[in-house]
Every structure is written in C-alpha cells, then in structure tokens.
Amino acid sequence: MITRKVRASLILQFGTTTQDFFLDTRHQKRSLAGLNEYFGNLPDKDIKAGEVAGKKNKLATKLSALRTPLIFPMLLLCVFFASYAQEITLKGTVKDSTGTGIEMANVIAVNSASKVLESYGITNHDGLFKLNLKANVGYTVRVSYLGFKTVEFSFTAPEANATKEIVLYEQPDQLEGVEVTYEMPVSVRGDTIVYNTDSFVNGTEKKLKDVLANLPGMEINDDGQIEVEGKRVTKVMVEGKDFFDGDSKLAADNIPANALDKIEVLRNYNEVTQMKGLTNDDDNIALNIKLKEGKKKFWFGEVTAGYGTRESYLAHPKLFFYSPDYSINIITDMNNIGEAPFNRRDFQNFTGGFRSPGQSEGSSIDIGGDIGGLSAAQNNMAKAIDTRFAAVNFSYSPTKTWDLSGFGIYSYTGTLMENQSLTTYITSDQVEDASRATDQKVHLGLAKFSSLYKPNDRLQVNYDALLKMSEDDEDVNVLSVSTTTDEINEKKKQRPLSVNQNANLYYTSLNNKHIFAFEGQYIYQDEDPFYNSIRDNFAFVDLFPVDEGQSEYDMNQDKNIITNRVDAKLDYYYVLNSKSNLNFTLGTTQSNQNFNSNIYQILDNGSNLHMPMDKFGNDVTYHVSDVYLGVHYKMIAGIFTFNPGLKLHQYNTRNEQLGTTVHDNLTSLLPDLYINAQFKKSENLRFNYNVARSFTDVSDFAAAYVLNNYNSVYKGNRELESSLNHVLSLNYFNFNMFNFTNIFGNITYTKRIDPLKGNALIEGINRVGTTINSNFNDESLSGNGRYQRTFGKLKAGVGGNISWSKNYNIVDAKPRISESFVQYYSASLSTNFRKAPNLELGYKYMVNQYDNGGTATTYYTNRPFAKFDAAFLNGFIFTADYDYYNYRDKDKTLHNEYGFLEADLTYQKKDSHWEFGVKGTNLLDTRSLNRDSTNDFYFSTSSYLVQPRYVLFTVKYDL
Numbered sequence: 001m002i003t004r005k006v007r008a009s010l011i012l013q014f015g016t017t018t019q020d021f022f023l024d025t026r027h028q029k030r031s032l033a034g035l036n037e038y039f040g041n042l043p044d045k046d047i048k049a050g051e052v053a054g055k056k057n058k059l060a061t062k063l064s065a066l067r068t069p070l071i072f073p074m075l076l077l078c079v080f081f082a083s084y085a086q087e088i089t090l091k092g093t094v095k096d097s098t099g100t101g102i103e104m105a106n107v108i109a110v111n112s113a114s115k116v117l118e119s120y121g122i123t124n125h126d127g128l129f130k131l132n133l134k135a136n137v138g139y140t141v142r143v144s145y146l147g148f149k150t151v152e153f154s155f156t157a158p159e160a161n162a163t164k165e166i167v168l169y170e171q172p173d174q175l176e177g178v179e180v181t182y183e184m185p186v187s188v189r190g191d192t193i194v195y196n197t198d199s200f201v202n203g204t205e206k207k208l209k210d211v212l213a214n215l216p217g218m219e220i221n222d223d224g225q226i227e228v229e230g231k232r233v234t235k236v237m238v239e240g241k242d243f244f245d246g247d248s249k250l251a252a253d254n255i256p257a258n259a260l261d262k263i264e265v266l267r268n269y270n271e272v273t274q275m276k277g278l279t280n281d282d283d284n285i286a287l288n289i290k291l292k293e294g295k296k297k298f299w300f301g302e303v304t305a306g307y308g309t310r311e312s313y314l315a316h317p318k319l320f321f322y323s324p325d326y327s328i329n330i331i332t333d334m335n336n337i338g339e340a341p342f343n344r345r346d347f348q349n350f351t352g353g354f355r356s357p358g359q360s361e362g363s364s365i366d367i368g369g370d371i372g373g374l375s376a377a378q379n380n381m382a383k384a385i386d387t388r389f390a391a392v393n394f395s396y397s398p399t400k401t402w403d404l405s406g407f408g409i410y411s412y413t414g415t416l417m418e419n420q421s422l423t424t425y426i427t428s429d430q431v432e433d434a435s436r437a438t439d440q441k442v443h444l445g446l447a448k449f450s451s452l453y454k455p456n457d458r459l460q461v462n463y464d465a466l467l468k469m470s471e472d473d474e475d476v477n478v479l480s481v482s483t484t485t486d487e488i489n490e491k492k493k494q495r496p497l498s499v500n501q502n503a504n505l506y507y508t509s510l511n512n513k514h515i516f517a518f519e520g521q522y523i524y525q526d527e528d529p530f531y532n533s534i535r536d537n538f539a540f541v542d543l544f545p546v547d548e549g550q551s552e553y554d555m556n557q558d559k560n561i562i563t564n565r566v567d568a569k570l571d572y573y574y575v576l577n578s579k580s581n582l583n584f585t586l587g588t589t590q591s592n593q594n595f596n597s598n599i600y601q602i603l604d605n606g607s608n609l610h611m612p613m614d615k616f617g618n619d620v621t622y623h624v625s626d627v628y629l630g631v632h633y634k635m636i637a638g639i640f641t642f643n644p645g646l647k648l649h650q651y652n653t654r655n656e657q658l659g660t661t662v663h664d665n666l667t668s669l670l671p672d673l674y675i676n677a678q679f680k681k682s683e684n685l686r687f688n689y690n691v692a693r694s695f696t697d698v699s700d701f702a703a704a705y706v707l708n709n710y711n712s713v714y715k716g717n718r719e720l721e722s723s724l725n726h727v728l729s730l731n732y733f734n735f736n737m738f739n740f741t742n743i744f745g746n747i748t749y750t751k752r753i754d755p756l757k758g759n760a761l762i763e764g765i766n767r768v769g770t771t772i773n774s775n776f777n778d779e780s781l782s783g784n785g786r787y788q789r790t791f792g793k794l795k796a797g798v799g800g801n802i803s804w805s806k807n808y809n810i811v812d813a814k815p816r817i818s819e820s821f822v823q824y825y826s827a828s829l830s831t832n833f834r835k836a837p838n839l840e841l842g843y844k845y846m847v848n849q850y851d852n853g854g855t856a857t858t859y860y861t862n863r864p865f866a867k868f869d870a871a872f873l874n875g876f877i878f879t880a881d882y883d884y885y886n887y888r889d890k891d892k893t894l895h896n897e898y899g900f901l902e903a904d905l906t907y908q909k910k911d912s913h914w915e916f917g918v919k920g921t922n923l924l925d926t927r928s929l930n931r932d933s934t935n936d937f938y939f940s941t942s943s944y945l946v947q948p949r950y951v952l953f954t955v956k957y958d959l
C-alpha cells in the first residue's frame with residue numbers, strides 16, 4: 001500500500017534531483033516499464049530478439065527482489081541511466097520583485113497523481129534552478145524561501161526541456177517559518193543548513209560519525225573531532241542542549257545513528273544573541289542534532305558487550321533522555337582492544353567551551369600545563385591498552401529564562417608501549433639506537449557546571465566552572481646504545497589540578513544602539529610532577545655533585561608550580577547603523593606563578609643526598625601584568641566587511657629568585673585587520689592580520705638546573721623578554737548547494753621577532769640547554785585546502801596540507817638553521833548508493849623533509865586506503881576499513897610495509913532489539929607502525945609495537 005505522504009529520498013546532482021526508483025513498488029513498476037521500453041528500442045544488431053526476452057525476465061526478477069538491500073551496483077547503474085531516457089529538464093530562475101536572483105531557494109516537484117515528491121533543487125547564487133522530471137507527467141511545483149510568499153503552480157512536463165521564470169514577493173510578517181509538507185534533504189535558513197539524515201543514509205550507519213561522513217563538507221579528523229568545511233566544530237548540541245561542551249569526539253562516537261532526524265549546521269555561530277554580527281564569527285561552527293519523534297521524552301540507548309580471542313572484551317552501555325525541560329546522557333565504556341574513548345590528548349584539549357577573554361586582544365601569556373612529559377600512544381595504538389570510561393551530561397531548565405547544565409567525566413587508561421627509535425643529533429652527528437618499554441597508568445577526571453540566565457533579548461548572564469584533575473604514573477625502561485650502552489629506568493608521576501571559573505554579562509540598551517559585554521575568568525592550577533631515574537652511568541657527573549661511589553645512580557626531582565590568573569574585559573559597542581559599529585575595549589590579565597624544585601640522590605643506605613639549592617633548587621615567583629585599551633571599527637561596504645583595530649598594551653613582568661628581582665616594563669601598540677569579501681552567501685575570501693606579544697611561563701625563568709630526562713638537563717634564563725609575532729592568513733570558502741561542491745583553502749604566514757629559542761651544548765647524545773631571545777627571526781608558512789564534489793552517486797575529493805618552517809638555533813655556541821617541509825596529500829572517490837554496497841577508495845601521500853644545520857633527511861609514506869559497507873539479506877550489515885602503509889627514508893636505509901584491516905559483521909532482525917555480530921581488529925595482525933619527528937637538536941624515526949589481532953563476538957540490545 002502506498003500512502004499519500006511519503007518521505008522522499010533524493011540525491012542532489014548539479015542542483016537537480018533524481019528520485020530513488022526503489023522506494024516502493026510503484027517506483028519498481030515504473031522502472032520495469034522503462035526497461036521494457038529501453039530493451040524494446042535496441043537495434044537487432046545489438047541484441048537478438050530471444051535475448052531481449054531473457055534479459056527482461058532476469059532484470060524483472062532482480063527488480064522484484066529489491067526489498068533486500070543487497071543489489072549488484074551495475075544493475076543500479078543500468079536502471080539509473082535508463083531512467084534518464086524518460087526525463088526532461090525544467091530550468092529557470094527564482095527572482096525577487098526587483099529582478100535579483102534569490103540564492104538557496106527551495107524548489108520541489110510533487111507528482112500530482114501519486115503525491116510523491118519526485119524532484120528537488122536549490123537555486124545557485126544567480127537564482128538558477130534545475131529539476132529532472134518525467135515527460136508527460138503532471139506536477140505541482142512549489143518554490144519557497146524564508147521571508148517570501150511561497151509560489152505554487154501546476155506543470156505538465158513536455159517531451160522536451162522547458163524553462164520557467166519565477167518571482168517571489170516578500171512576506172515579512174511570516175519570518176518565523178514556512179510550513180513544509182515534505183521532508184527535504186537539504187534546506188537553508190540564513191546561516192543554518194539543515195540536513196534530513198534519512199536522505200543521506202543507506203542503513204549501515206551506526207554512529208553520528210558514520211552519518212556525517214555522508215554529508216557534503218563534513219569529516220572526522222585524525223583526533224576524532226568533527227570538522228565542517230575545514231573548520232573544527234566548537235560546540236555540539238542535541239535538541240538545543242549542550243552535549244559535553246568543548247568536545248565533538250564524544251558526540252561523534254556515541255550518538256546512535258538511528259536516533260537522528262536532522263543535523264543543523266550553524267555557521268558563524270555565536271551563542272550570545274546580542275553579539276551576533278558585532279564580532280567576526282566566520283570560524284565558529286556548531287552542530288545541533290534533532291532527534292526522531294520516538295526518541296523524545298523517552299529513554300533510549302543501547303548496551304553492547306563482546307568477548308573474543310586473547311581474552312579481549314568490550315562493554316559499552318549508554319543511555320539518553322531528552323525533553324524540553326531537561327536531558328541526561330550517560331556513556332560508559334570498558335575494553336582492552338585499543339578503542340580509547342578518551343585519552344590524555346583529549347583531556348589536554350578539552351576546553352569545556354572556555355576561552356580566555358584576552359585571547360583575541362593581542363597577548364599570549366603562557367601558564368604551562370602537562371609539564372610531566374608523559375609518553376603518548378601513537379594514534380591510540382600501543383602494545384596493550386586497557387580502558388575504563390564513564391561520563392554523564394545533563395541540562396535542566398528550572399524556568400523559561402534559566403538553564404543549568406554540566407557534565408562529569410572519568411577515564412582510566414592502562415597502556416603498555418614498546419618502541420625502537422633511531423635519533424640523529426645534528427652537531428655531534430651521534431646516532432642513538434634506543435629501545436623503550438613503557439607502562440603507563442592514567443586516571444583522568446573532569447567536571448563542569450554552567451548556569452545561563454536570559455530574562456529577555458537584552459540581558460544574558462552566565463557562569464561556568466570547570467574542574468580538571470588527573471593521576472598519572474609511568475615507568476619507562478630504556479636501553480640506549482650509542483658510543484656507550486646504558487640501561488635506564490625512569491619513573492614519572494603527577495597529580496595536577498586546575499579550576500577554571502568564568503562569569504559573563506551581556507546587556508543591550510532599549511534602542512539596540514549600546515551593547516555592553518563583560519567577560520571575566522579566573523584560573524587556579526597546581527602541578528606537581530615527580531621524576532626519577534636509576535642507571536649505572538649518570539651522564540652529568542661533571543655538572544652535578546653526586547656521590548660516585550654508589551652501586552647505581554638513583555636521581556630524583558620534585559617540582560611544583562602553582563598558578564593564579566585573572567582575565568577581565570569590558571567591551572562597549574556603539575551601533576552606528578545596520579552596517580557599521582564602534583567597539584571600545586578595556587581589559588587586563590594578571591598572572592602569578594610560583595615554581596619550586598629540588599634534586600636529590602638516594603644513596604645505597606637509603607639516605608638522601610640533596611644537591612645545593614643555589615644551583616639545583618628553584619624558588620621562583622613570576623608575575624605578568626597586562627592592561628590594555630582597544631578600539632575597533634567595523635564597516636560593511638558592498639561585498640566587503642572591514643574591521644581594523646588597535647590595542648594599546650602596558651606590560652609589566654617581575655621574576656623573584658635568589659634574593660633579587662628582575663623587572664621588565666613595556667608599552668606596545670598592536671594593530672589587527674580583518675577583511676571579508678563576501679562574493680556570495682556561500683562564498684567568501686577572508687584576510688586576517690594580527691600582531692601579538694608572547695610571554696613564556698615561569699619554568700623558563702628558573703635559573704637552577706632541572707632534569708628533563710635521562711640525557712637532557714635544563715637551566716632557565718631569568719633575563720628573558722617577550723617575543724612579537726606577526727600572523728597573516730588568507731582563507732577561501734565556497735560551498736555550492738546547487739551542485740554540492742565544497743572548496744576551502746587557507747594560507748598562513750607567521751614571523752616571530754625576538755623568538756624564544758633553545759641554546760644547547762651537546763656532547764654525544766647528552767645536552768645541557770637553556771632558553772634565549774634570538775636575534776634571528778623565525779618564519780613559517782602553512783597551507784591547506786580541499787575540493788569535494790558530488791556527481792550523482794559518486795563523491796570525489798582531493799586535499800592537501802603543507803607546512804614549511806625556518807628556525808635559527810644556538811647549538812654549541814654557534815647559530816644553526818633548521819628547516820622542515822612537511823607535505824600531505826589525499827584523494828578519494830566514494831559511492832553513495834542507498835540500496836547497494838558502497839565503496840570508498842583513496843590515497844594519501846606524505847613527505848617529511850628535515851634539514852638541521854646541514855644534516856638532512858626525508859621520510860616518505862604512501863598510504864592507499866579502502867572502506868566498504870553493505871547491508872544484505874534483510875538484517876546483515878558488513879563494514880570493512882583497510883589502510884596500507886609503505887614507509888621509507890630517502891636513502892632507503894629504512895623501509896617498512898604494513899597494513900591495518902578492521903571489519904564488522906552484524907545481524908539485527910527488523911523490529912528486533914537484539915543485534916549479534918563479529919568484530920575484528922587488526923585482522924592482518926600487523927605488529928608495528930612508524931613515526932618520525934624533529935626538533936631544534938635532532939631528528940628521529942621510531943617503530944611502535946601495536947596490539948595483535950582480536951576477533952570478538954558481540955551482542956547489542958537497543959533500549
């Protein structure tokens with residue numbers, strides 16, 4: 001039975017639409033009729049009459065079985081192209097009453113007989129639209145755009161192409177919305193693009209990230225974060241409620257695909273209504289997830305469990321509830337197969353939505369963080385990874401004007417790492433061959449509470465508090481082979497704690513001419529890294545007054561850094577007219593840090609030999625004061641937006657240690673400039689120029705020695721001054737909904753004046769370093785870009801990232817130039833069939849060139865990849881993901897080939913809550929991967945052991 005109201009599944013192609021001919025039995029009949037006509041018109045010399053009948057019967061049998069999802073791709077292509085023989089094109093333009101083309105208007109064609117939406121298009125920047133229609137069929141064509149009266153007319157498609165000019169008239173009293181009878185794949189409302197997810201899925205998707213991969217311009221980066229149009233998503237919301245604010249990875253990995261109704265892309269996002277249009281928000285993108293009706297006001301979720309070879313296991317329960325007044329999200333995870341839902345890198349980058357009020361005002365004041373120097377797994381791959389994770393997110397609205405929200409996250413990761421590295425030091429020309437075995441245990445905890453009070457459109461007050469704490473322990477056994485062979489045991493542990501509080505107030509006058517914004521932030525940070533090394537040969541006996549008569553060198557170091565920082569800023573905006581405003585800023589940053597450290601040797605009798613405090617113990621107080629006044633003028637002139645500004649800063653720094661104080665006072669006038677050329681609503685070119693003054697943290701000022709690791713000692717420099725950074729960037733963006741073309745690119749040039757540079761003395765593989773202000777300027781140039789386009793059922797994309805840097809270093813009292821040139825290119829081609837298997841094929845190529853003081857090397861990585869997914873036999877889903885690596889250096893002294901294959905086969909009967917599956921990780925049983933890196937003093941390449949093959953049997957229950 002065919003109902004009157006059918007949710008159409010459309011594929012946008014060159015701004016036109018082609019309906020899916022396999023939506024229902026009526027479409028199947030039309031497809032069969034088209035095949036009969038097609039084969040009947042073939043000349044005898046191509047196909048004999050007897051073969052025609054046989055081919056008809058075979059194709060008819062296959063088409064009648066299209067209720068099963070597995071369809072041979074060539075059959076789909078035959079029907080797809082045969083359908084074009086019956087189509088005509090309706091072209092035209094949509095204009096307003098002045099004759100100007102309307103961009104991104106919706107144009108739909110509904111079959112007058114079946115009431116099925118059969119074609120859909122979005123106008124381009126000139127208002128041009130194009131629809132593919134069946135010849136001799138009657139349609140109702142409807143054209144709509146927000147703020148204009150909808151036009152609807154009857155149209156019978158002729159046997160030849162036709163044109164139609166359409167005029168829309170403004171209807172400002174209906175700006176709140178337009179009634180939509182049919183589910184459209186894509187709709188545009190101002191800066192918001194709405195995707196109907198049912199139009200972009202084929203049934204194999206399990207999580208939000210799988211759905212996002214089908215949407216134009218969206219991707220998941222290597223860190224698991226969501227990117228839209230090349231920009232990182234800053235906020236993810238579900239039904240308008242924050243979902244673990246400050247991170248998009250948790251949303252991408254955990255929100256079930258079958259709960260999604262629509263995905264709203266909020267471009268130029270600003271969560272403060274009064275500030276929208278006053279600030280430059282081009283790089284701010286948020287996602288809002290709309291749930292299916294059956295997922296609202298009901299608990300939903302799933303419980304997944306699995307067990308397999310080598311005692312591998314996983315357990316992944318999660319539960320969600322959403323209503324207009326409150327929401328709760330509960331996510332848990334336990335596994336030992338390397339699927340770390342939350343690692344230390346995620347913890348360090350998790351902002352909770354916080355940003356420093358003075359971040360864009362021309363100052364960068366570093367307060368350190370993660371100074372323990374713990375090892376990091378390579379792309380979440382290691383010899384063994386055991387994970388425990390639990391998180392809860394909530395929102396509650398006591399009244400219509402008051403919202404409360406927050407989250408709590410706990411994560412434990414036990415990681416075993418083994419790697420073999422070759423490190424070449426640029427002055428001594430020594431090569432160290434080192435083997436490392438690392439046992440790391442990390443407990444991470446975060447908690448956030450937010451309150452938002454908004455009684456009206458003129459006032460908003462919010463308060464946020466974020467707590468971050470961890471408990472990190474690491475044991476590292478190192479076998480170092482160079483001119484000597486040494487076995488070292490290193491222990492690192494830390495219990496850092498930070499509390500970040502934020503209070504903001506935004507007020508708009510009655511006439512909307514005067515807007516005040518106050519932002520204040522207080523940070524408290526307590527870091528206490530402990531370091532211990534035990535070895536037979538201590539590399540720095542000539543520097544440290546150690547007892548050389550012991551059986552081994554047991555060296556220990558305590559450090560503690562306490563930070564108190566206050567940022568406050570008051571902005572006043574005077575709105576001159578609809579196209580210009582003035583912004584005056586008064587702000588300050590006050591940062592105070594206390595640094596303490598001491599080094600001691602544990603002797604054979606258990607007593608401690610403390611190193612002298614004047615050279616090996618630090619007691620430093622470091623204070624930075626920044627008071628600034630800024631003015632900006634924003635003006636729109638034609639397609640251009642100009643926003644120049646000046647900030648006057650008064651800096652005062654003070655470091656107290658060794659009974660004396662060093663002061664530094666500085667006044668700086670720092671300019672900035674923003675220019676946006678808005679060619680179309682979805683195409684712009686942006687230029688940014690900023691000058692910023694940068695201050696380092698207290699650890700670089702501590703004048704006594706500290707131990708960095710077994711072959712590195714550091715001594716601070718209390719005479720350090722700030723550096724000045726000039727940053728110029730050019731960004732291009734073009735997103736064409738007419739033909740689903742997505743283009744973006746960025747070029748950034750940075751010049752650092754008086755940069756802080758390392759100054760090291762290197763003997764063999766050991767170094768003693770400090771930091772200085774260099775007389776030589778550092779430069780860097782980076783660029784990235786991507787082109788993506790959809791051709792019917794195919795999606796193609798090419799992209800690249802390049803990064804060049806030139807730095808001057810002081811090594812062994814001589815200046816040396818270090819250059820690096822890193823290139824990354826990618827290309828892919830994927831299918832987008834709704835009822836057939838899909839395949840993505842791609843290739844990635846990486847070149848890392850390093851030249852440190854004339855010692856040069858180059859590493860190459862060739863990486864073809866493939867992804868496959870298929871739904872078949874009424875309930876089975878198979879997915880596979882394969883990556884092949886060919887890694888070598890220029891001289892071919894290093895050459896390694898390996899691949900990773902992940903696969904998943906599941907079965908879930910229709911309307912059943914149970915799903916059964918087999919999951920395979922690292923099915924090729926690859927045991928290692930390669931990485932390379934460089935810094936001012938050496939370059940290195942490493943081979944890391946990874947987890948073996950696991951095969952698990954899984955069971956999932958949908959709640």
